[in-house]
Every structure is written in C-alpha cells, then in structure tokens.
Amino acid sequence: MSLLELKDVSKIYGDLHALDKINLKVDTGEWVAIMGPSGSGKSTMMNIIGCMDKPTSGEVLLDGVDISRESAKSLTRIRRDKIGLIFQQFHLVNYLTAVENVMMAQYYHSVPDEKEALRALARVGLADRAKHLPSQLSGGEQQRVCIARALINYPELLLADEPTGNLDEANENVVLDIFSQLHKEGTTLVVVTHDPEVAEVAQRTVTLGHGKIISDKLNEGFKE
Amino acid sequence: MTKRKMFFRMITASLVRRRSRMLVALLAIAVGATILSGLVTIYYDVPRQMGAEFRNYGANMILLPEGSGAFDNAEVDAALSKIPAASVVGVAPYRYESVTINEQPIVAAGTHMDGARAASPYWYIDGEWPAASGELLLGKEIAEKLSTKLGAELNVRYALTEEDEDHSDLFVKENSRKMIVAGILETGGSEEEYIYMAMEDLEALTESAGELDVAELSVSGSQAELQGYADSINASLDGVTARLVKRVTQSESTVLTKLQALVLLVTVIVLALTMICVATTMTAVVTERRREIGLRKALGASDASIIWEFMGEGLLLGLVGGLLGACLGFAFAQAVSVNVFSNSIAFRPLLLPITIIVSILVTGLACILPVRSATDIDPALVLKGE
Numbered sequence: 001m002s003l004l005e006l007k008d009v010s011k012i013y014g015d016l017h018a019l020d021k022i023n024l025k026v027d028t029g030e031w032v033a034i035m036g037p038s039g040s041g042k043s044t045m046m047n048i049i050g051c052m053d054k055p056t057s058g059e060v061l062l063d064g065v066d067i068s069r070e071s072a073k074s075l076t077r078i079r080r081d082k083i084g085l086i087f088q089q090f091h092l093v094n095y096l097t098a099v100e101n102v103m104m105a106q107y108y109h110s111v112p113d114e115k116e117a118l119r120a121l122a123r124v125g126l127a128d129r130a131k132h133l134p135s136q137l138s139g140g141e142q143q144r145v146c147i148a149r150a151l152i153n154y155p156e157l158l159l160a161d162e163p164t165g166n167l168d169e170a171n172e173n174v175v176l177d178i179f180s181q182l183h184k185e186g187t188t189l190v191v192v193t194h195d196p197e198v199a200e201v202a203q204r205t206v207t208l209g210h211g212k213i214i215s216d217k218l219n220e221g222f223k224e
Numbered sequence: 225m226t227k228r229k230m231f232f233r234m235i236t237a238s239l240v241r242r243r244s245r246m247l248v249a250l251l252a253i254a255v256g257a258t259i260l261s262g263l264v265t266i267y268y269d270v271p272r273q274m275g276a277e278f279r280n281y282g283a284n285m286i287l288l289p290e291g292s293g294a295f296d297n298a299e300v301d302a303a304l305s306k307i308p309a310a311s312v313v314g315v316a317p318y319r320y321e322s323v324t325i326n327e328q329p330i331v332a333a334g335t336h337m338d339g340a341r342a343a344s345p346y347w348y349i350d351g352e353w354p355a356a357s358g359e360l361l362l363g364k365e366i367a368e369k370l371s372t373k374l375g376a377e378l379n380v381r382y383a384l385t386e387e388d389e390d391h392s393d394l395f396v397k398e399n400s401r402k403m404i405v406a407g408i409l410e411t412g413g414s415e416e417e418y419i420y421m422a423m424e425d426l427e428a429l430t431e432s433a434g435e436l437d438v439a440e441l442s443v444s445g446s447q448a449e450l451q452g453y454a455d456s457i458n459a460s461l462d463g464v465t466a467r468l469v470k471r472v473t474q475s476e477s478t479v480l481t482k483l484q485a486l487v488l489l490v491t492v493i494v495l496a497l498t499m500i501c502v503a504t505t506m507t508a509v510v511t512e513r514r515r516e517i518g519l520r521k522a523l524g525a526s527d528a529s530i531i532w533e534f535m536g537e538g539l540l541l542g543l544v545g546g547l548l549g550a551c552l553g554f555a556f557a558q559a560v561s562v563n564v565f566s567n568s569i570a571f572r573p574l575l576l577p578i579t580i581i582v583s584i585l586v587t588g589l590a591c592i593l594p595v596r597s598a599t600d601i602d603p604a605l606v607l608k609g610e
Contacts, residue, residue, distance in 0.1 A: 052522060052604035073526070080524020091519045095241035096234065103230060108524040112230040133241070149523075 003028040009058035018044040020211040031189040033199035036208035051075040084150030088162035090142040092134040099130040109153040120148040140171025160191045235536040249505040256498025257549020261579040262556035267487045273565040275444040283440035284472040294435040306456045313442040314342025334426030343442040351407030359406040363416035382429045447477040502590035510594045518603040527599040538591035546583025
C-alpha cells in the first residue's frame with residue numbers, strides 16, 4: 001500500500017518549472033533515494049513531501065490525505081504527527097543539550113519523556129553524550145541527535161535531506177547503518193541526496209532532472 | 225516530565241546558556257526598572273522631604289480666638305489634638321502686651337522660646353535665644369530705636385489698672401522688671417518691631433496668666449491635609465479658629481505639584497525608552513534566531529507555541545530585570561535622597577511587586593511585535609539557509 005503518492009505534481013516559480021507533472025508512489029516500509037543535480041527539483045520535492053510547501057498543481061497523498069489542499073495549520077499538524085525530518089546541517093538548537101533537543105520534538109508532538117528521549121539517543125549510540133550541547137558534539141554525533149529527534153515521535157515517514165552531506169566517510173557509514181536498521185524495522189525512508197553511494201544503499205533510486213523524473217529503478221545491490 | 229516543565233526548561237536554558245545575548249536585554253530592563261523604581265520612590269517621598277524643607281519657612285497655620293478677645297492653652301491643646309502629633313513641627317503661642325522701655329511704648333510678645341524656635345527656624349538671632357527668666361529677645365528695629373546692644377539691661381514697665389480696696393475707684397499700678405538683652409532678632413519682617421520674652425515673664429509683669437492672642441503652628445503635610453486639620457478644628461471647637469497661612473501653603477503646594485509632575489514625566493520617558501530598547505533587543509534576538517524558529521515550525525510548533533516561548537523568555541527577563549531594578553532603584557533613590565535632601569528614605573515594600581509587574585508588562589508589550597513577526601518565518605526557506 002502506498003504511504004505517499006504524488007499525482008501530476010507541478011511547482012512553478014514564474015517561468016521556472018521546479019517540478020513538472022511528477023508522479024511518484026512510495027510504499028510503506030520502502031527506502032527510496034531521490035537523486036539529481038542542483039536545480040533538478042530535489043529540494044522543492046522535499047519541501048512539498050515535508051508539508052513545508054504546496055504544489056502549484058497536482059495531488060500529494062500522504063497516508064490517503066491530500067496534503068496539497070490543507071491549510072498551513074493542518075500542514076503543521078501533519079508534519080508534527082506523521083513526518084520525521086533529518087537535515088544536512090543538523091539544525092539542532094544550540095543552547096539545548098542533545099537530550100533536550102530530542103525532547104523538544106516530543107514537546108511539540110505530545111508530552112516530553114526524558115527516559116524515552118535517552119533511549120532514542122542510546123539507539124543511535126549517543127547514550128553517553130546526552131547532556132552535551134551541540135557545540136560539544138562532532139558533526140556525526142550531531143546528525144545522530146538529529147536522527148534520534150526525527151524518530152522520537154514514531155513518524156510514518158522519515159524524510160532526510162542530504163543527511164550525509166556534511167559528514168566524513170566514517171560518520172556517513174554510521175548514519176547509513178542506522179537507516180538500514182530503521183528500514184529493517186519497517187520505517188519508510190525518503191532520502192534526498194546527490195551522492196551516488198548514499199543512493200546505492202537504498203532500496204530504490206528516483207533520479208530527477210529539470211523537474212522531471214528521468215529514472216526510477218530498484219537497486220540491484222540492495223541488501224535486505 | 226510535563227509540558228510546562230519542558231517549557232520552563234527551554235526558556236531558562238535559552239536565557240542561561242545564551243548569557244551574553246540576553247545580558248543586553250536584561251541590562252536594558254534592569255536599568256529601566258531601576259530608574260522607574262527610584263523615581264517612583266522619590267516621587268512619593270518628595271512631599272515628605274520637601275515638607276521638611278518647607279518647614280524652614282515658618283508657620284503655615286495660625287490659631288486665633290473666635291471673635292474678639294483671647295483664648296487659653298487648653299483651647300490650643302484641644303486644637304492640637306486634631307492634628308497627628310508626628311505632623312506638628314512646632315507650636316508657638318503668643319500673647320501681646322504694650323510695655324514701655326525708656327519711656328517708649330513697645331509691643332512685647334510672650335511666648336515659649338522652644339516653640340517659637342521650632343515654628344520659625346528662619347529667624348536669625350544675633351546673640352542667643354533667651355534661655356532663662358529675665359532675658360529678652362529684641363527685634364532689630366527696637367534695638368536701633370533704643371540704641372541698645374547685646375547684654376544691655378533694660379527696665380521693662382507695664383502699667384495695669386486696678387480697683388481700690390472698696391472698689392469705688394480705679395488707679396494705675398506700674399510693674400517693672402529689669403531684663404537682659406540676650407539676642408537681637410533679624411527677620412526682615414514685622415517681627416523686628418517686637419520684643420520677645422518668656423511667657424512666664426510676661427505673665428509675671430502683667431499679673432495675669434493663661435491668656436493667649438494667637439498661636440502659630442508649623443505642621444508638615446500637603447495643602448489638602450492642612451485644610452482638613454483646619455476644617456476639623458473649626459468644626460469641632462467653639463473658641464478657636466484655625467487658618468492656613470496661604471502664601472506658605474500655596475507656594476508649597478505649587479512647588480510640590482511641579483516637582484512631582486517633572487518626576488512623573490521623566491518616569492514615563494524612561495519607561496518609553498526601556499520599551500524601545502527591549503523591543504530593539506528582542507527584534508535582534510528574533511532575527512538572530514530565525515533558523516531556530518524555522519526548525520521549531522518544521523518540527524510542528526504552532527504559532528501560539530512560538531509566541532509563548534519567546535514571550536516566556538521576555539517575561540522571565542522582565543521578572544528578573546524588575547527584581548534587580550527594584551533593589552537597585554531603592555539604592556538609587558537613597559543616594560539621591562542623601563545627596564539632595566540630606567535625608568534617608570524609607571523602603572516601600574509595595575514598590576517591589578509593582579516594579580516587577582510593570583517591568584513584566586513593559587517587556588511583554590515590547591516583545592509583542594518582534595515575536596508576532598517570528599510566526600511569519602517560513603521553515604522551508606530558513607532551513608535552506610535563505
């Protein structure tokens with residue numbers, strides 16, 4: 001069953017077609033990498049799927065609900081309840097500790113639970129760094145805090161924008177291992193990347209070019 | 225953990241761990257609250273401080289016998305009972321009689337020297353105040369008229385009319401008393417035309433006691449309070465009339481009103497400046513934290529939630545700044561009072577919560593616009609770094 005479905009989705013800025021009649025289905029539990037060069041429409045697609053922007057035309061069905069017609073208030077609620085976001089620049093609040101950053105996502109979703117937040121950090125291997133401020137963490141550690149924060153509310157869709165863009169190879173592997181583990185546990189992952197190595201480990205790769213899907217293929221080397 | 229606990233944890237973390245940024249805002253609020261608290265303390269203390277200063281200008285209320293004739297000490301005491309004892313700075317009862325010195329007619333005033341000294345502190349005495357029986361205070365004009373100097377002995381005569389033994393005829397009896405000039409009084413006013421002696425000396429000279437012509441009172445209080453005391457005396461006592469010395473009470477009232485208006489104006493200006501300063505700081509804080517606001521919105525924070533978090537920070541700053549300002553303001557008011565009025569000031573406990581509440585309100589108002597603009601931030605643009 002499709003968790004996410006884009007039907008003839010276009011996003012037009014003046015004369016520029018950032019997305020041009022895109023059709024895409026992502027099933028529950030699937031791990032999809034979206035690739036493409038700069039200006040191909042990856043970020044626009046990420047914003048629309050992440051309920052941070054609306055398409056000019058077309059339908060975006062998330063869990064059966066057309067989010068292209070929802071109000072800004074509803075989109076905030078859907079983003080909070082159904083989507084976990086992972087960013088290239090981590091975007092942690094610099095005056096909150098690792099555990100407080102995770103708890104902040106709980107705070108907006110439901111009720112903060114420090115023990116659960118600590119368990120989420122332990123899951124990404126940061127149990128002993130929970131009380132550290134972001135400035136005291138390495139880039140890889142900050143990204144893992146970001147993943148723990150994205151996972152804390154059990155989202156239906158984990159949306160990652162260039163999650164390894166600012167990481168060295170060792171930390172990139174750590175993050176991809178976590179993604180692999182999450183996929184095995186049934187989490188639906190959509191990873192926007194320009195890095196072929198990151199795309200290769202996903203189950204399926206969708207490649208964009210000039211706002212259109214130029215390829216959509218299952219990765220032969222994908223290991224379940 | 226409850227949501228409320230997490231809310232306080234986030235805003236205190238923002239204030240404590242971003243000390244250098246928040247210190248500027250806190251300083252603005254604390255300085256504003258200090259000036260506010262200090263000026264309000266001075267505003268309320270000015271009448272007391274200036275009242276004491278004004279009392280140097282002499283009596284501001286006089287008691288007169290009702291109709292013609294005299295009244296006595298008991299009636300003055302009854303009138304004084306209508307005025308709070310703490311407000312009475314000095315009471316000088318006077319009795320005037322015609323006497324002769326060196327064959328020249330002169331008006332002698334009997335009074336209680338301590339009372340006269342307290343009620344008329346502006347009197348300049350060349351020499352000493354009479355301290356013992358048999359000593360005189362001479363008005364400067366009289367001293368010149370008699371060509372008398374300090375320490376001179378004068379023969380004061382008083383003529384009184386008496387009936388003979390079978391009450392069939394009247395005859396004049398003359399009492400005289402030798403008195404020493406203890407001091408010469410200079411006021412620049414009509415007081416220089418009299419001689420002053422202790423009430424007991426005048427009573428001995430005239431062989432009659434207890435009669436008074438007028439009592440001069442120096443009372444601290446606003447014009448309205450003084451008028452209240454006078455009205456109360458006039459309404460409840462038959463033999464006495466109380467009147468305010470208008471030239472003193474009205475000028476006091478005018479000066480106080482203008483001084484208080486000035487302090488009030490400065491207070492309002494300081495409040496406005498504080499608000500502008502806090503608003504500017506909060507605008508800078510919001511601008512600096514656009515990315516963080518975008519992140520919070522991306523994580524699902526509602527507009528109301530963002531507003532409350534920033535307002536919470538602002539209000540907490542207002543609370544701490546207000547508390548600091550209330551304490552520093554008292555020190556400021558105390559320093560002003562000691563240096564300007566040479567007098568210490570009383571701490572007003574009510575001013576502490578008032579300063580804190582006003583600081584919170586001012587900070588809250590100053591935060592509204594910048595915080596409102598925080599909700600317009602688009603998470604997608606901010607998170608992309610645009």
